[in-house]
Amino acid sequence: MQKALLSRLDGYEIRLCSGDDVPEVIKVNMLTLPEHYSDYFYHEILNDHPQTFIVAELDGKVVGYIMCRIEYGLSHLRRFGLARKGHIISVATLGEHRSKGVGSRMVQHALEEMGKVGCKEAYLEVRISNDGAIKLYEKMGFKVANTLQSYYKDGEAAYLMAIQVG
Numbered sequence: 001m002q003k004a005l006l007s008r009l010d011g012y013e014i015r016l017c018s019g020d021d022v023p024e025v026i027k028v029n030m031l032t033l034p035e036h037y038s039d040y041f042y043h044e045i046l047n048d049h050p051q052t053f054i055v056a057e058l059d060g061k062v063v064g065y066i067m068c069r070i071e072y073g074l075s076h077l078r079r080f081g082l083a084r085k086g087h088i089i090s091v092a093t094l095g096e097h098r099s100k101g102v103g104s105r106m107v108q109h110a111l112e113e114m115g116k117v118g119c120k121e122a123y124l125e126v127r128i129s130n131d132g133a134i135k136l137y138e139k140m141g142f143k144v145a146n147t148l149q150s151y152y153k154d155g156e157a158a159y160l161m162a163i164q165v166g
Contacts, residue, residue: 003015003016003018004016006054006109007105007109009100009101009102009105010100010101011058011059012056012057012058012063012097012100012102012105013056013057013058014054014055014056014057014102014105014106014109015054015055015057016050016051016053016054016055017046017050017053017054017055017065017067019043019046021055021062021065022039022042022043022046024055024061024062025042025055025062025065025067026039026042027062028062028063028064028065028092028093028094029065029090029092031094032092032093032094032095033090033092034152034153034154035090035152035153037090042067045067045068045069045089046067048069049067049068049069049070051113051116051117052066052067052068052069052070052086052110052113052114053065053066053067053068054066054106054109054110054113055106056093056097056102056105056106058097063093063094063097063102064091064092064093064094064097064102064103064106065090065091065092065106066088066090066091066103066106066107066109066110067088067089067090067091068086068087068088068089068110068114068122069086069087069089070084070085070086070087070114070117070119071084071085071086071087072084072085073085075120075121076121076123076145076146076160076162077121077145077162077164083119083120083121084117084118084119084120085114085119085120085121085122085123085165086110086111086114086119086121086122086123086165087122087123087124088107088110088122088123088124089124091103091106091107091124091133093106098132103136104136104139104140107136107137107140108140110122111163111165114165114166115165115166119165119166120164120165120166121162121163121164121165122162122163122165123145123160123161123162123163124137124142124160124161125148125151125158125159125160125161126158126159126161127152127156127157127158128147128156128157128158128159129156134159134161137161137163138161140163141163141164142161142162142163143161143162143163144159144160144161145160145161145162146159146160147159147160148160
């Protein structure tokens, strides 16, 4: 089956996720993040928002992913108003593949796809202790819009970061 390639980066293929990739995506999540989702959730996001569920693959193995959904609600960038926005639910790259541009390339493609479906902004939540991710997002143009106290199950706060799309 032909997989929808978005770009190549130093041997990595950045492409749309397929149903066959979900077990590997779950493995990447389990190895890299403390937040986990049910298998059904991954399939639901892939089914409902396939254009913003992207994987990074090296030598036929999924080494990173970004999963997003499209929402409509209050803007995180404007004081008042509603917006069609992309919610970056989860981004992860296996440790040995970090700092190689893979994560930023996946985020970049997700933002482009969000713009194509009419999103005006995108947002995500990130642990306030995750300096590497925060620096990556700031470098890409995300700004801290809010601090969410006790956001994670373990009580850690999160920054809600947002960026204009399109």
